[in-house]
Amino acid sequence: MIRTRFAPSPTGYLHIGGVRTALFNWLFARKHGGKFLLRIDDTDAQRNVNEALAPILHGFRWLGLDWDEGPEVGGPFGPYYQSQRMDVYRSAAEKLLAAGFAYRDFATTEEIQAEREAAEREKRQFTYSRRWMAETEADCKRFESEGRAAVVRLKMPREGTLAIDDLIRSRVDFDWAREQDHVIQRADGTCLYHLASVVDDHDFQISHVIRAEEHLSNTPRQVFIAQGLGYPLPQYAHLPYVAEPGSRNKLSKRKLDKYLKNPDFAKLNEHGQKIAAAIGLAASAETFNPVIVDFYEQVGYLSDAVINYLLLLGWSLDDKTEDFTREEMIAAFSLDRVNKAPASFDPAKLASFQERAMQRMPAKQKVAFVLPYLQRAGIVSSPPPCDIGPKLLALVEAAGDRVKIGGDILEYADFIAPADALDYDDKAVQKRIVKPPEAVELLTKFREHLAKVEPFDAATLDRALHAFVESEGIAIGQIVHATRVAVTGKGVGFGLFETLALLGRERCLGRIDQTLRKVRAS
RNA sequence: GGCCCCGUCGUCUAGCGGUUAGGACACCGGCCUUUCACGCCGGCAGCACGGGUUCGAUUCCCGUCGGGGUCACCA
Numbered sequence: 001m002i003r004t005r006f007a008p009s010p011t012g013y014l015h016i017g018g019v020r021t022a023l024f025n026w027l028f029a030r031k032h033g034g035k036f037l038l039r040i041d042d043t044d045a046q047r048n049v050n051e052a053l054a055p056i057l058h059g060f061r062w063l064g065l066d067w068d069e070g071p072e073v074g075g076p077f078g079p080y081y082q083s084q085r086m087d088v089y090r091s092a093a094e095k096l097l098a099a100g101f102a103y104r105d106f107a108t109t110e111e112i113q114a115e116r117e118a119a120e121r122e123k124r125q126f127t128y129s130r131r132w133m134a135e136t137e138a139d140c141k142r143f144e145s146e147g148r149a150a151v152v153r154l155k156m157p158r159e160g161t162l163a164i165d166d167l168i169r170s171r172v173d174f175d176w177a178r179e180q181d182h183v184i185q186r187a188d189g190t191c192l193y194h195l196a197s198v199v200d201d202h203d204f205q206i207s208h209v210i211r212a213e214e215h216l217s218n219t220p221r222q223v224f225i226a227q228g229l230g231y232p233l234p235q236y237a238h239l240p241y242v243a244e245p246g247s248r249n250k251l252s253k254r255k256l257d258k259y260l261k262n263p264d265f266a267k268l269n270e271h272g273q274k275i276a277a278a279i280g281l282a283a284s285a286e287t288f289n290p291v292i293v294d295f296y297e298q299v300g301y302l303s304d305a306v307i308n309y310l311l312l313l314g315w316s317l318d319d320k321t322e323d324f325t326r327e328e329m330i331a332a333f334s335l336d337r338v339n340k341a342p343a344s345f346d347p348a349k350l351a352s353f354q355e356r357a358m359q360r361m362p363a364k365q366k367v368a369f370v371l372p373y374l375q376r377a378g379i380v381s382s383p384p385p386c387d388i389g390p391k392l393l394a395l396v397e398a399a400g401d402r403v404k405i406g407g408d409i410l411e412y413a414d415f416i417a418p419a420d421a422l423d424y425d426d427k428a429v430q431k432r433i434v435k436p437p438e439a440v441e442l443l444t445k446f447r448e449h450l451a452k453v454e455p456f457d458a459a460t461l462d463r464a465l466h467a468f469v470e471s472e473g474i475a476i477g478q479i480v481h482a483t484r485v486a487v488t489g490k491g492v493g494f495g496l497f498e499t500l501a502l503l504g505r506e507r508c509l510g511r512i513d514q515t516l517r518k519v520r521a522s
Numbered sequence: 523g524g525c526c527c528c529g530u531c532g533u534c535u536a537g538c539g540g541u542u543a544g545g546a547c548a549c550c551g552g553c554c555u556u557u558c559a560c561g562c563c564g565g566c567a568g569c570a571c572g573g574g575u576u577c578g579a580u581u582c583c584c585g586u587c588g589g590g591g592u593c594a595c596c597a
Binding site: 007008009011041042043044109112120123124125126151153169172173174175178179180182183184185186187188190192193194196197212213214215216217218238240241243245246247248249250264309312313314315316317318319320321322339340341342343344345346348349350351352353355359399400401402404428432465476477479480481483484485490491492493494495496497 | 523524525526527528529532533534535536537544545546547548556557558559560561589590591592593594595596597
């Protein structure tokens, strides 16, 4: 039975790199009919775990990465919170102690630090002297009488090598002598990550530990723990990490300022911030930025696009396939096609997956997708008025591919809740109405035609305008642009006939009049 | 700095001894068109370097260089 896990620590947000790791775990489990579980690494948690975990679980649900065991869903090996398994780790530490694979250490932090600094000064590798190691009851008594408290350290081998068979990197060798006697249990009795992780992976029967490369150098000590405890080793697969846009550094939330200097990243962020502001989202950079998955959900990315993009960050099927449904990616996924080199996160490529995903979405579905943005921006009431359906459908159809992410609909809110005063693009007004000598006259004439067009729909308007062009003996461009600017204030937008129909006769006439007055006055 | 990992267009990648080094995103042209967007066509652009091995190296080996990860009583 294949069993994989993703082990987030409750930090309050879901990191994009973490999702990629989780995705590969999920895919591997699904592909082999195994189980994917979520384990909460909260050994160090000072905060409210549930509160910090909620956004993470929410992110998983949004992405469609369902877990078979873990928080909220439970499972046969629960609880899946490390903070609730401290006694298990403690007895593992006892076992290690009894077997001589660990020892109680009474050194103070300062003493260890002094040894470390001495080694550094002498330019040699730091290896703990084990001077305060207590292996007998008498030793313990003696140290305790000095007022010292003990932590538990691993008694690492000081010679020999360890070969790790990694599913992605194949064989990796380590010298035991380079390893430190890591602390696995604090003086207060709480246990640390490495011990907890190994014990959990064993107890939860994890068959494949698929995690980011930064854990590769932790693996020897984990192997040591596992072997000391008599556990069979899981298969390891160390994934390349997700790198910063345009660089090879590991993507990190803390370096946001730096990423913002990348034009594509900055553009994505700015776009998102604008939408967030419009829908009244309290968006501090801490909780809302393109490194955090929630950002994409909030601004209207499709989870399929995000997943598809992430899939290809470090994995590929062949030389051409890029679009995968969930079923296809599950069927196609394999660890041996995972790349070794880090892959940098490219917002522009993500955007192209998003565009394609939006293009595949039927208009009716798009209406439902886009509606909440209008509601949150206060443009459409909740519950929505009953005639909103057809109106929105017409808008979505007219907008076509211009709505690339959900929040983009707000750009066109004017068609749903028209503003009283037009926001004019003065350059467009100059170019299309003021400058062409005949524009005002033509616009005035065409306005009278518009007043009579019946019905006021796109097809009829199309015919009416062409008839007008013919009777006036003008080029179509002479009236189309002027009209668009007159009714929208802008030089660019939807097809003219859709625009007119969307606005309705009264509004079109009113706006043309308004524009004409403005132009004549100046 | 020690240890470990990695190195094909700007970016994501295909390639597993013989290819005009392929695709995608981005970018640049053009077409379509009432603008924008879409779409279509075309273009630019890469094997880090040096030694081997071999009839032949992007591909295998070694070295150099470069990039990165990691060195906690964090996870």
